[in-house]
Structures are given as C-alpha cells and as structure tokens.
Amino acid sequence: AQSVAQPEDQVNVAEGNPLTVKCTYSVSGNPYLFWYVQYPNRGLQFLLKYITGDNLVKGSYGFEAEFNKSQTSFHLKKPSALVSDSALYFCAVRSPGGFKTIFGAGTRLFVKA
Amino acid sequence: DVKVTQSSRYLVKRTGEKVFLECVQDMDHENMFWYRQDPGLGLRLIYFSYDVKMKEKGDIPEGYSVSREKKERFSLILESASTNQTSMYLCASSTPTEAFFGQGTRLTVV
Structure with missing residues (x-):
C-alpha cells in the first residue's frame, strides 16, 4: 500500500536561514512525488514534482527537493527562508499509471522575522 | 490560466440536510x-x-456520493449531513503527472 509520512507537525526557522521539510514515502515501483503548499483558507498550490531524471528538482518560489531512492525520501528545501513562506506544506505520492495521489498529513512551516 | 472552481467557499448546513x-x-x-x-x-x-x-470509491466514501454527468463537472453529495462531516472539502482535476485544486469549501454542519 502507498503511504507518505511527514514526521514533523511544525518546522520553525528564522528568516534568511535555510529550511528543510521532510517527507518519506512507501510505494511500489518508481513513484511520482509532489510538494504542494496551502495558505490559510485556500486550496493547494503546486510547488514541484519528481517524475524521472535528475534527483534534484527545482520548483516555484525558490523551493527545491531531492529525490533519494535508497532512503525513500523527498525532502523540500529552500536556501533562505522568507516570512511569506509560512504556510502548510504537503508531500504527495502517486504510482505511475495510477489514479490516486496519497497525501501526507502536512507540515506547518513558521518563518520568524 | 488553468482553473478549478468550487461553487461555495463557506457553507453552513443543518444535520440531516x-x-x-x-x-x-x-x-x-x-x-x-x-x-x-x-x-x-x-x-x-x-x-x-x-x-x-x-466513479470510484476512495478511502472514506461512507456518507457521500458523487455525480459526473459532464466532463467538466464533478459533484459531491452528502445524502444526510452529519456533524462529523464538518470539514474542508477540496476538489481537484489532474493530468497523469499533476493535480490542480480548487479553493476549497469549508462546510459546517450544525
């Protein structure tokens, strides 16, 4: 069965510092992996995805994520956090050819000025 | 610009509706x-x-049904609303590699 784990309910960082939001997954085969962000009272916005190719994926707003097959991880990173990055972040996984996307529980990122 | 539109941002309904x-x-x-x-x-x-x-059931279909009469429209139906269905509801449409979400409907059942 597919599953996604986001081990941290909340991540706190100071503005200007690097940030990491962790994600591990369990899925058979080669997964499609995604990060979404949600601002208060809004739907989810797509940040980036890994389908195939280079393990380092660059996305919107300066975010990037690294696919690590041996550790089954897909951590979200940003070199320098902004207060406006404060939001709820979801990692998601999908099997190739499948219809269902499985989401993690979400990690709330709080960036302090 | 791609768009997924949900008809309501906020709804308040009574139990049983x-x-x-x-x-x-x-x-x-x-x-x-x-x-x-x-x-x-x-x-x-x-x-x-x-x-x-x-249509296919997901992980938590109990108490819900759906309708897809046209390609562009997908409706979620709560047959008899209950307080435990108070939640944020999100609709999405997708390609094989990316999903697009609506703004969400915050439903409160009283």
Whole structure:
C-alpha cells in the first residue's frame, strides 16, 4: 500500500536561514512525488514534482527537493527562508499509471522575522 | 490560466440536510477528485472519477456520493449531513503527472 509520512507537525526557522521539510514515502515501483503548499483558507498550490531524471528538482518560489531512492525520501528545501513562506506544506505520492495521489498529513512551516 | 472552481467557499448546513458541493474545471481533464482535509490527517480521498459517468470509491466514501454527468463537472453529495462531516472539502482535476485544486469549501454542519 502507498503511504507518505511527514514526521514533523511544525518546522520553525528564522528568516534568511535555510529550511528543510521532510517527507518519506512507501510505494511500489518508481513513484511520482509532489510538494504542494496551502495558505490559510485556500486550496493547494503546486510547488514541484519528481517524475524521472535528475534527483534534484527545482520548483516555484525558490523551493527545491531531492529525490533519494535508497532512503525513500523527498525532502523540500529552500536556501533562505522568507516570512511569506509560512504556510502548510504537503508531500504527495502517486504510482505511475495510477489514479490516486496519497497525501501526507502536512507540515506547518513558521518563518520568524 | 488553468482553473478549478468550487461553487461555495463557506457553507453552513443543518444535520440531516442533503448537501451538494459543485466543482467545475476548464482544462478538459479526465480525472477529477474530491478530498476532505482535517487537521493532522492531511487530505483523504473520498471519491474520484476517471471519465464521465465513471466513479470510484476512495478511502472514506461512507456518507457521500458523487455525480459526473459532464466532463467538466464533478459533484459531491452528502445524502444526510452529519456533524462529523464538518470539514474542508477540496476538489481537484489532474493530468497523469499533476493535480490542480480548487479553493476549497469549508462546510459546517450544525
């Protein structure tokens, strides 16, 4: 069965510092992996995805994520956090050819000025 | 600009009422989804549809049904609303590699 784990309910960082939001997954085969962000009272916005190719994926707003097959991880990173990055972040996984996307529980990122 | 539109941002309904949540997409996607979002639980799939008139149960279909009469529209129906269905409901449509979400409907059942 597919599953996604986001081990941290909340991540706190100071503005200007690097940030990491962790994600591990369990899925058979080669997964499609995604990060979404949600601002208060809004739907989810797509940040980036890994389908195939280079393990380092660059996305919107300066975010990037690294696919690590041996550790089954897909951590979200940003070199320098902004207060406006404060939001709820979801990692998601999908099997190739499948219809269902499985989401993690979400990690709330709080960036302090 | 791609768009998924949910008919209501906020709804308040009474216990026992029949509730319709509407979702329309303008991207000609075949796949559409309904999720509910609850704190600490992430997004849980209620139902999805991969074609007109086709529907599949997700992980938590109990108490819900869906309708997909046209490709662009996917409706979620609460047959008899209950307080435990108070939640944020998110509609999405997708390509094989990316999902697009609506703004969400925050439903309160009193």
